[in-house]
Amino acid sequence: xxxxxxxxxxxxxxxxxxxxxxxxxxxxxxxxxxxxxxxxxxxxxxxxxxxxxxxxxxxxxxxxxxxxxxxxxxxxxxxxxxxxxxxxxxxxxxxxxxxxxxxxxxxxxxxxx
Amino acid sequence: xxxxxxxxxxxxxxxxxxxxxxxxxxxxxxxxxxxxxxxxxxxxxxxxxxxxxxxxxxxxxxxxxxxxxxxxxxxxxxxxxxxxxxxxxxxxxxxxxxxxxxxxxxxxxxxxxxx
Numbered sequence: 631x632x633x634x635x636x637x638x639x640x641x642x643x644x645x646x647x648x649x650x651x652x653x654x655x656x657x658x659x660x661x662x663x664x665x666x667x668x669x670x671x672x673x674x675x676x677x678x679x680x681x682x683x684x685x686x687x688x689x690x691x692x693x694x695x696x697x698x699x700x701x702x703x704x705x706x707x708x709x710x711x712x713x714x715x716x717x718x719x720x721x722x723x724x725x726x727x728x729x730x731x732x733x734x735x736x737x738x739x740x741x742x743x
Numbered sequence: 744x745x746x747x748x749x750x751x752x753x754x755x756x757x758x759x760x761x762x763x764x765x766x767x768x769x770x771x772x773x774x775x776x777x778x779x780x781x782x783x784x785x786x787x788x789x790x791x792x793x794x795x796x797x798x799x800x801x802x803x804x805x806x807x808x809x810x811x812x813x814x815x816x817x818x819x820x821x822x823x824x825x826x827x828x829x830x831x832x833x834x835x836x837x838x839x840x841x842x843x844x845x846x847x848x849x850x851x852x853x854x855x856x857x858x
Contacts, residue, residue, distance in 0.1 A: 663844055673832060675786070675849035682844050721786060729774060729791035729799045729841055736785060 632657045634722050634734035642740050643712045650697070651707040651720050651737045659726030664705040666696065669719040669736070678720075681705055712741045745769040749835050749850035756825055756857055764820045764853045766835030775818045776836040776847065777810065779803070786834065792818065793841070825857045 633656040643649040655664065666678040681689045681696045689696040697706040705724075709716055722734040748767040756762050768775050777789040790800045792810055807823045818837075822829055832854050836847040 663846075665846060667849075672851075673854070674851040675834060675836075677846050677848070680844065680846055723786075729776070729793075730788040730801070731776075731778075731786075731847060732788070733786040 632659070632662075632724055632726055632732040634724055634732055636722055636734035636737050638737045639735070640738045640740070642742060643709075645714060645741055645743050646711055648708060648710045649712055649739065651709070651722075651739065653705045653707065653722030653734060655703050655705060655722075655724050657724065657726050662724055662726040664696070664698070665723045665725070665731065666694070666705075666707045667721045667723060667733075668716075669721060671718070675721075679707065709739075714741050714743060717741045745848070747835055747837055747848050747850035749833075749853050751853060752851065753854045754856070756855070758827060758857050759824050762822050762825055762855065764822075764833050764835075764855070766818045766820075766850055767816050768818055768835065768837030769839075769848055770816070772837035772839050772848070774798075774838045774841055774845075775810075775812070776838075777820045778834045778836065778849075779831040780834065780852075781828075781831045789820070822855075825855075827857050830855060830857045 635654045662683045664681045668676045679691045679694045681698045693710045695708045719736045721736045723731045750765045775792045780786045790804045791798045809821045832852045834852045835850040838845045
């Protein structure tokens with residue numbers, strides 16, 4: 631079984647500052663993928679970034695980077711230079727053997743002007 | 744940018760009625776999924792579909808749910824006799840493969856309200 635834990639129900643950040651959203655996971659699968667999705671108030675799920683369990687380098691996509699610490703089973707999302715449009719719910723998810731994505735509870739990020 | 748299209752965006756139905764939620768996955772994707780998100784809660788897996796059959800389903804996906812790919816483009820989720828607790832956002836997703844490195848593309852969701 632797979633489990634994703636996001637311990638921060640809500641986070642606040644000032645515009646232009648960086649913020650880290652925490653995610654820890656648990657799985658017995660030797661190979662797995664970790665994903666972050668953004669869900670704005672309109673409801674759609676937007677893919678942000680992916681990290682494979684065997685990837686040597688941390689993933690980056692523009693202002694998003696994933697701080698992957700395999701021994702700690704953590705996959706934190708770092709958003710640099712926050713913008714007002716970054717205010718949304720953020721979900722960490724993982725996929726191991728099988729086809730399902732397992733999601734965490736989410737973190738509501740609010741960017742203050 | 745290819746996208747997954749879901750219709751309708753909102754649906755209100757009476758308890759006990761059947762509903763069909765429709766999705767058009769990305770054309771060259773082979774794997775299709777339904778997820779649901781009860782208001783304020785996390786996203787939950789319902790079912791995955793490949794090669795015209797269910798490849799995996801969750802404990803939520805009981806006999807009142809069914810999926811179908813009636814033609815080459817549509818992928819549907821049917822709820823036979825809706826209950827109040829079926830009220831949720833339902834997301835369709837598709838992916839080109841099943842490996843861990845294949846992300847999903849999600850549709851914008853159908854918000855189902857059972858009254």
